[in-house]
Amino acid sequence: MIADKAVQSLGPLFTNPDPDEARKYFHSKSRTKAGKLMSLKQAVERFVHDGDYLALGGFGTNRTPVAACQEIVRQGRKNMGFAGHTSTHDFQILAAGEVFDRVDIAYIIGLETRGMSPCARAYMESGRVKICEWSNFSLAARLKAAAMGIPFLPTRNMLGTDTFRYSAGKIMTCPFTEKTLALQPALYPDVSVIHVHEADIHGNCRIQGILISDDDLARASKKLIITTERLIHNDEIRNDPAKTVIPYYLVDAVCEVPYGAYPTGMPYEYYSDEKHLKEWLTVQKDSTAFTSFMKHNIHDCPDHAAYIERNGGIDRIKELRAKELMLHKEENHAEL
Amino acid sequence: MADYNPMELMICVAARNLEDGATVVVGTGAPCAAAMLAQKTHSPNLTVMFEAGGVAPILPAMPISVGDSRTFHKAIMASSMPEIMETCQRGMVDYTFLGGAQIDMYGNINSTMIGNDHAKPKVRFPGSGGANDLASLCWRTMMMTPQDAKRFTEKINFITSPGYLTGGNSRYEAGLPKGTGPYRIITNMAIMGFEETSKRMKVLNVNPGYSRKDIQDNCGFELFWADKITDTDPPHADELRILRDEVDPHRYIIGR
Numbered sequence: 152m153i154a155d156k157a158v159q160s161l162g163p164l165f166t167n168p169d170p171d172e173a174r175k176y177f178h179s180k181s182r183t184k185a186g187k188l189m190s191l192k193q194a195v196e197r198f199v200h201d202g203d204y205l206a207l208g209g210f211g212t213n214r215t216p217v218a219a220c221q222e223i224v225r226q227g228r229k230n231m232g233f234a235g236h237t238s239t240h241d242f243q244i245l246a247a248g249e250v251f252d253r254v255d256i257a258y259i260i261g262l263e264t265r266g267m268s269p270c271a272r273a274y275m276e277s278g279r280v281k282i283c284e285w286s287n288f289s290l291a292a293r294l295k296a297a298a299m300g301i302p303f304l305p306t307r308n309m310l311g312t313d314t315f316r317y318s319a320g321k322i323m324t325c326p327f328t329e330k331t332l333a334l335q336p337a338l339y340p341d342v343s344v345i346h347v348h349e350a351d352i353h354g355n356c357r358i359q360g361i362l363i364s365d366d367d368l369a370r371a372s373k374k375l376i377i378t379t380e381r382l383i384h385n386d387e388i389r390n391d392p393a394k395t396v397i398p399y400y401l402v403d404a405v406c407e408v409p410y411g412a413y414p415t416g417m418p419y420e421y422y423s424d425e426k427h428l429k430e431w432l433t434v435q436k437d438s439t440a441f442t443s444f445m446k447h448n449i450h451d452c453p454d455h456a457a458y459i460e461r462n463g464g465i466d467r468i469k470e471l472r473a474k475e476l477m478l479h480k481e482e483n484h485a486e487l
Numbered sequence: 488m489a490d491y492n493p494m495e496l497m498i499c500v501a502a503r504n505l506e507d508g509a510t511v512v513v514g515t516g517a518p519c520a521a522a523m524l525a526q527k528t529h530s531p532n533l534t535v536m537f538e539a540g541g542v543a544p545i546l547p548a549m550p551i552s553v554g555d556s557r558t559f560h561k562a563i564m565a566s567s568m569p570e571i572m573e574t575c576q577r578g579m580v581d582y583t584f585l586g587g588a589q590i591d592m593y594g595n596i597n598s599t600m601i602g603n604d605h606a607k608p609k610v611r612f613p614g615s616g617g618a619n620d621l622a623s624l625c626w627r628t629m630m631m632t633p634q635d636a637k638r639f640t641e642k643i644n645f646i647t648s649p650g651y652l653t654g655g656n657s658r659y660e661a662g663l664p665k666g667t668g669p670y671r672i673i674t675n676m677a678i679m680g681f682e683e684t685s686k687r688m689k690v691l692n693v694n695p696g697y698s699r700k701d702i703q704d705n706c707g708f709e710l711f712w713a714d715k716i717t718d719t720d721p722p723h724a725d726e727l728r729i730l731r732d733e734v735d736p737h738r739y740i741i742g743r
Contacts, residue, residue, distance in 0.1 A: 210539045210554035210568070237539075237553070237616055258616035263552050264515045267613070278607035284599065287538060288572040288620035295569060307576055308623040311661030312595075313646045314615050317605055322662075331662025361540030361559055362567040418556040425551070475556060477547060 162283035164319040165232045165253050166204050168302045168336040176339075176373050180400075186352045187405045191378060191454065194404035195222045198374045199342050204232035205251070206294075206338075206372065207241050208345030208365040211263055212415040212423045214358075215241045216378055218408045218455035219344040224248030225449055234340060235259040236290045236364065240415055240428060243268035246275070247435075247445060253281040255338070257290045265428060269435040284317040285309075285335075291364045293338035297371030305332035343372035345397070346411045348420070350379040354402025355388045355395050360418030362396065369397040376404045378411040380420060408455050410468055421471035427462055491722045493675035494741050495730060496694060497631040498524060499722040500673050501584070504629060510534045511582040512571065512621055514553050516740055517631050518584030519546070523734045528726060536580065538617040540566040549739055553617075572617070575624035578664070583625040585618050586632065589643040592688045592708040594650025594669030594681060596622065596630070597643040605645070615647050622648035623663050627670035634674035640707040651686035658686070677702045678719055679710070687711050692719040 189197075199205065205223075209215040220241045233251040235242060237258040245251055247270050260271045274280060285293070288308050296304040305323065309315040310333055315322075321334040345365050349357040354377055358365065369375055377397070382405075388395055410417075414424035414431075434444045452458040459468065473479060491499075494517065501521035505511055507530040513519045514537075522535045523546055534543050537550075541558030542565075550557040559565040574580055587596035598618055602609030622628050628650075632638065650669045651658045659665050668686070672679040678692040689711035690702060695718065703710055722730075735741050 211552040213539070213552055213554035213556070235614075239552075256614045258613045260611060261613035265551070272611055275611045276608060282606070284614060286615035286619040287568060287617040288576075288624075291568045291572060307662065307664055308572075308620045310623065310649070310663050311646075311652045311658065312619060312649050313599070314619045314648070333662075360556060361554060361565045363539050363554060364568050366567065367569070416552075416556060418559075422556070423551070 158322045160316055160318050160320050162317050162319040163253070163281060164336060165255060165283065166338055166340070168296070168338070170300050170302050170337065173297065173300065173337070173339050182400045184353050184399060187354050187402060188352050189404050189406060191218055191222050191406040191408055194376045194406050195219065195226055198376055198403055199223055199228055201228055202230045203341035206234040206236070206340035206343040206368055207238065208343065208363070208368055209241070209412070209415070210237050210361075210363040211239050212428065214346050214412050214417055215239070215415040216344040216346040216411060217241065217244065217413060217415055218411040219346070219376065219378055220244040221449050221452070221455065221458065223250055234290060234338065237287055239263060240431070243271045243431065246271040247441075249274065252279065255283050255285055255290065257285050257287045262428065262432065266432060268432060270441065283319050284314050286314060289318070289320065289333075289335050290338065291367065292335040294364050294367040294371045296335060296337035297339045298367040301337065303334045303336050305334055307332065309333045338371060340368075340372045342374040342376065343368055344376045344378060345369060346378045346417070347397070348380050348417070349383045350377050350405050351383055351385045351388050352405060353385065353399035354397070354405050355385070355399045356397035356402070357394045358396050366396050369401045372401070374403045375401050376406065377402050378406045378408040380409055380411065380417065382407050410459055411455060413455075413459055413468070414462070416475065420475060421468055422474040424462070424467065424471055491727055492741065493633070494743055495727060496719070496722055497673045497675065498730060498741065499726045500678060500719065501629060501631055502528065502726070504671055505530050505533050505582060508532050509581040510536065510579060512536045512538055512575065512580055512625060513584055514538075515550050519549060520730070520734050520740045521584070521631070524726065524730050527729050527733055536571055536574070538571050538621070539568055540571060542566055542571075549735060572620050572624070575621060578626070580625045582627050582629060583621040584629050584631065585622055585648055586630065587618070587647065588612055589638055589640050590630065590632070590672070591640060591643045591650070593652060593654050593686055594628070594672065594688065595643060595646045595652065596648040596650065597645045599645040599647045601644050603644070618648040622650070624667065626667055628668065629671045629673065630669070631673045634676045634702070634705050636705055636707040639705070651681065654686040655684065676705060680713075682711050689713055690716060692717055694719045695721050
């Protein structure tokens with residue numbers, strides 16, 4: 152194995168890729184099939200700590216664990232590391248709360264076609280956040296390496312670019328083929344949150360639709376909080392075990408949070424609330440208005456149900472469900 | 488006065504480059520519109536993929552996010568990001584589309600930052616997302632973009648996604664898969680390819696209403712010109728009808 156000294160990356164490695172350190176942790180992780188039900192407030196209190204490295208499931212504004220992001224901000228977590236793996240609305244919530252001070256970047260600040268988040272952008276331009284560049288595939292490969300229990304995975308992206316130069320990746324010549332490969336170091340987050348469709352009280356989980364990287368993320372994470380649209384009985388899991396994507400022994404907490412991805416979309420359940428996301432992007436332009444918006448929607452809400460109640464409640468959810476299921480032809484188009 | 492706008496022209500030209508039976512990874516917006524138009528015209532068997540995991544959806548409407556449930560509506564598979572990226576890395580994806588704030592003469596693209604200090608950028612953009620991966624691993628990369636001398640620049644501040652790097656063989660010497668690279672840059676003014684040995688951007692077609700001078704004046708580096716420059720075939724009536732009535736009836740993309 153020949154490391155190429157000529158091409159060095161400059162970025163900081165925020166987490167330890169050592170598989171034996173990870174094995175030591177996973178060795179001590181409980182395998183008991185205890186009930187893990189608790190409120191999201193309790194789960195964040197117990198498992199999300201200042202300084203921890205945090206990763207979230209979902210992608211863009213889809214199946215994003217928004218309830219958890221808001222609870223983390225509400226509880227005032229600081230100095231966290233964060234994996235910005237096409238992180239959009241979740242990123243702007245955490246940036247507004249100045250929760251993190253270091254970020255592995257694949258995609259941040261933007262909300263895809265909706266434009267960029269002013270508060271997230273200002274926070275990233277302030278120089279107060281340490282950054283390391285990656286790409287979506289690189290972060291996915293880093294999680295997969297961790298899930299596999301190996302220190303890195305070789306890939307063929309990033310080569311020759313500044314994205315590599317400002318990453319913490321390395322270059323290797325393949326001992327079999329002499330190809331040049333980029334090495335993606337394993338990423339073991341201290342704690343992750345994944346929002347799923349169904350889970351039992353032990354943490355066996357089902358996800359419908361695209362998985363993104365959440366199967367690997369669940370396996371890579373030292374601690375894992377699940378928020379679920381609904382609880383199902385363990386019998387139901389056992390009746391159709393092929394549907395289980397996250398087994399209970401990966402999970403530390405199960406929190407039943409209906410509409411826990413709102414205002415992002417949940418496949419087959421509800422579409423993203425474009426009106427509310429637009430309000431988020433617009434209100435940030437006025438810092439006084441944004442402070443009271445955050446107070447109204449996060450700090451003064453005891454939980455996610457209260458937040459939804461303040462933004463149209465069950466009637467709004469019904470509209471978003473109709474849009475997701477395309478019950479009315481004229482609502483098929485995304486921005487309606 | 489032409490009865491189409493620059494966005495419609497770029498989408499029609501892009502769609503014509505997606506042949507039947509090919510595979511393409513797209514994002515939201517104009518690339519998705521181009522793929523949908525191709526499917527509804529000459530390429531019914533074009534396989535469209537989205538980097539978050541959607542494979543061959545029957546798109547009921549324009550998705551607003553790359554992971555939107557529309558991206559796997561009646562799809563053949565709702566998979567994962569590794570599945571899509573690994574398929575690109577295996578060499579099974581023919582085309583992709585990228586966007587960016589800056590592009591240079593070798594087709595390198597910046598979507599990360601403006602400024603000289605990476606730790607404290609003058610302007611911060613989202614970063615690579617999947618762009619670096621798709622530009623590295625798909626066979627042919629295309630770009631649809633308005634053209635001006637600020638965007639088409641001699642020296643970009645940050646190479647987020649690889650084009651031909653410093654030209655010649657440098658892309659492959661860096662280790663990127665052989666035979667991959669930028670293919671077409673489709674602007675409001677012209678259609679560009681890349682010169683075979685130097686890998687410099689080269690004008691192939693001039694869009695209606697623009698002169699060679701316009702095209703060079705709105706580019707921050709010296710463009711190469713094909714031996715035989717032809718006029719871009721403007722959008723056909725049937726292409727425009729399908730684009731306006733079926734692909735983007737609410738004009739989210741073509742109304743920009």
